[in-house]
Amino acid sequence: MSEQAPKKMAIIASKGTLDWAYPPFILASTAAAMGMEVKIFFTFYGLPLLKRDLKPAVSPLGNPSMPMKMPFGPKFFQGINWPIPNLVTSNVPGFETVATGLMKKTFKNKGVATIGELRDMCLEFDVELIGCQMTMDVFGFELGEFIEGVNIGGAATFLEFAAEADIQLFV
Amino acid sequence: MTEVEVDMELDCSGQSCPLPVLKTKKAMDNMESGQILRMVSTDPGAVSDMDAWTKHTGNELVASDVAGPEYVFYMRKK
Numbered sequence: 001m002s003e004q005a006p007k008k009m010a011i012i013a014s015k016g017t018l019d020w021a022y023p024p025f026i027l028a029s030t031a032a033a034m035g036m037e038v039k040i041f042f043t044f045y046g047l048p049l050l051k052r053d054l055k056p057a058v059s060p061l062g063n064p065s066m067p068m069k070m071p072f073g074p075k076f077f078q079g080i081n082w083p084i085p086n087l088v089t090s091n092v093p094g095f096e097t098v099a100t101g102l103m104k105k106t107f108k109n110k111g112v113a114t115i116g117e118l119r120d121m122c123l124e125f126d127v128e129l130i131g132c133q134m135t136m137d138v139f140g141f142e143l144g145e146f147i148e149g150v151n152i153g154g155a156a157t158f159l160e161f162a163a164e165a166d167i168q169l170f171v
Numbered sequence: 172m173t174e175v176e177v178d179m180e181l182d183c184s185g186q187s188c189p190l191p192v193l194k195t196k197k198a199m200d201n202m203e204s205g206q207i208l209r210m211v212s213t214d215p216g217a218v219s220d221m222d223a224w225t226k227h228t229g230n231e232l233v234a235s236d237v238a239g240p241e242y243v244f245y246m247r248k249k
Contacts, residue, residue: 034228112187
C-alpha cells in the first residue's frame with residue numbers, strides 16, 4: 001500500500017451546521033492520517049467553516065430525526081427523547097442556541113472532538129482547504145475572515161483534483 | 172495480557188472516533204521505524220479502525236487485547 005502513490009480524496013463541504021460540519025472534517029483528518037492526499041472544497045453554507053471565528057450551530061427545526069436529549073442528570077433522564085414540536089422550535093427565541101449548546105455538551109461528554117480541533121488536525125496533516133470564490137462574492141466574505149492556509153478557487157479547481165481522486169464525496 | 176516491549180504509550184481513553192486514529196498517527200510521527208506504540212482506547216470502534224489504519228498505512232498491528240472495556244493495541248512503526 002505505502003509504496004504506491006498515495007490515495008486521494010476530494011470532498012465538497014456544502015453545509016455549515018454543527019452536525020453537518022463533522023463529516024468532512026472527520027473524514028478528511030482521518031484520510032490524511034491514513035496517508036491520503038485530501039482536499040476539501042467549501043462552498044455555499046459550508047464556507048463559514050473556514051472562518052477564524054467558528055460558530056457552527058444546529059437547529060432541530062424541520063429535522064424530525066434529530067434526537068433532543070439532555071446531556072446531564074441521571075441516566076434514565078438522559079435517555080429521554082424530548083418530542084419538541086416545530087411550533088416551539090420555530091417560535092421560542094433562542095431555541096437554536098439552546099439546542100446547539102445541548103449538542104455541544106453531549107459531544108463533549110462522549111469524548112467527541114470539537115469542529116475546531118478536527119479542523120486544526122486537518123491543517124496539521126496538510127489537508128488542503130479551498131474556499132469557493134463565487135460563494136465569497138455572493139455572501140460577502142473576505143479572505144481575511146478565514147484561517148491561515150486557505151486557498152481560493154472555483155469549480156474547475158475542485159474538478160481537476162476530483163478527476164484524479166480515488167474518493168469523491170459531496171457533503 | 173500481551174507481553175510486548177513498548178517504546179511509547181498513548182492513552183485515548185474516553186475519546187471517540189476519529190481521535191484514537193488521529194492521535195496514533197501523531198504519536199507515530201514522533202517515533203523511529205521499528206518502535207512499538209501501545210495505545211489504549213475505550214472506543215469499541217477502534218478495534219476495526221486500528222486494524223484498517225495499520226493495514227492502509229503499512230504499520231504493523233503486532234498484538235491487541237480487545238476484550239473491552241479497554242482496548243489495547245500494540246503497533247510497530249514501519
